Amino acid sequence: MTAMRDILVTLIVFASLPFIIKNPVNGVLMWIWISVMNPHTQGWGFATTFPFAQIIAVTTLFSLVTSRMPKMPPSSAVTIALLALVTWMNITTLFAIFPAASLAQLSKVMKIMLMSLVAMAIIRDREDIHKMIWILVISLGFYGVKGGLFTIRGGGNFRVWGPTGTFIGGNNEIALALVIVIPLMRYLQQSCDQRWLKHALSAAMLLSALAALGSYSRGALLAIAAMMALMWLKSQRKMLGGLLIVLLTPLALLFMPDQWSERMDSIGHYQADTSAMGRINAWYMAYNLAKDRFFGGGFEVAEPLVFSLYAPDPTDVHAAHSIYFQALGEHGFIGLGLYLLLGILTWRSAAWVVRNSHHDLELRWAGNLARMIQASLIGFAVGGAFLSLLYFDVPYYLMAAVVAMHALVRQRLQVRP
Structure with missing residues (x-):
């Protein structure tokens, strides 16, 4: 059953490529379907790691460049x-x-x-x-x-x-x-x-x-x-x-x-919730980081080193x-x-x-x-x-x-x- 899902998604994507080349709007619609629904994740075979989004994006950009739109x-x-x-x-x-x-x-x-x-x-x-x-x-x-x-x-x-x-x-x-x-x-x-x-x-x-x-x-x-x-x-x-x-x-x-x-x-007793307090700790870290660095920390700052410098509780490392x-x-x-x-x-x-x-x-x-x-x-x-x-x-x-x-x-x- 899972193999059939992989094959079905693959057939749909590759069958759509001629329509994408004809009209880049179809490429945007296919991109949204792949990136939002992620249908390839519903199988367990080769489709889960196949670069469908990349193929659709490249084809869409080619269609856009060559079209009169x-x-x-x-x-x-x-x-x-x-x-x-x-x-x-x-x-x-x-x-x-x-x-x-x-x-x-x-x-x-x-x-x-x-x-x-x-x-x-x-x-x-x-x-x-x-x-x-x-x-x-x-x-x-x-x-x-x-x-x-x-x-x-x-x-x-x-x-x-x-x-x-x-x-x-x-x-x-x-x-x-x-x-x-x-x-x-x-x-x-x-x-x-x-x-x-x-x-x-x-x-x-x-x-x-x-x-x-x-x-x-x-x-x-x-x-x-x-x-x-x-x-x-x-x-x-x-x-x-x-x-x-x-x-x-x-x-x-x-x-x-x-x-x-x-x-x-x-919700009304967040002080006793470790998850909620962990988020507040991460929010303080982000605020202190932004005050110290004009450009912020860049992507991927939820790391122990950053929390040790800017968080009230440096041991409680959370995403924002x-x-x-x-x-x-x-x-x-x-x-x-x-x-x-x-x-x-x-x-x-x-x-x-x-x-x-x-x-x-x-x-x-x-x-x-x-x-x-x-x-x-x-x-x-x-x-x-x-x-x-x-x-x-x-x-x-x-x-x-x-x-x-x-x-x-x-x-x-x-x-x-």
């Missing part, structure tokens, strides 16, 4: 901020505490950033944006449905985990990824006409939420609350949405066993467990500032799309998607405060969608009477 992203504050952040990461690597490890990590991060910029360059119209959202929903929704059924079958007594060796392999990471994808499912539900598909997406949303709870992630619980609150605020039917939240939330919480409730209750303190420790105050600026500009750009598409039926889809992306980003902003997911690629793909929608709405406003 625009080679640069649309001019926007979001793309400028992303380019500034990427440039700063390269600068901080020159002053890294551990040059070899930092350079190796820079290579991995730059691949993600390059393909994010490629997505911004060639994802330009509604159809391409819609396809990208579908790919993200399928890629993460697979684990949401699977994890939700696992939670139901086990009565919530066992933790949900993501695919091993990926960004979302841990229980906390897969939970946050599912929080991000639920609003995107809602957008697709709003966009489709088929009744069966609407019901399928409703089931996928419920199962994904249950899987996020089944991960036993305390950060994910806070992220779910923030995401649901924003989805409710952005909803045009607040009465119905509020009623569903009031009815379904207690049922989901009551379904979970006592051990889950005890873990969630520990926060996108904000990860940016601060690795890239200094300027790196953190650029990252926050990127998030703020993306949010403002999405809000601009909502404002300027409200009274245009042809742009209503863009307003709906922009609202749901805002809900996804607020969930990531809250849950990411407790996870080292600074380089997680899904938020950058959502930025690409916002950039494309902003350009489309602006074009529409220029020609609209």
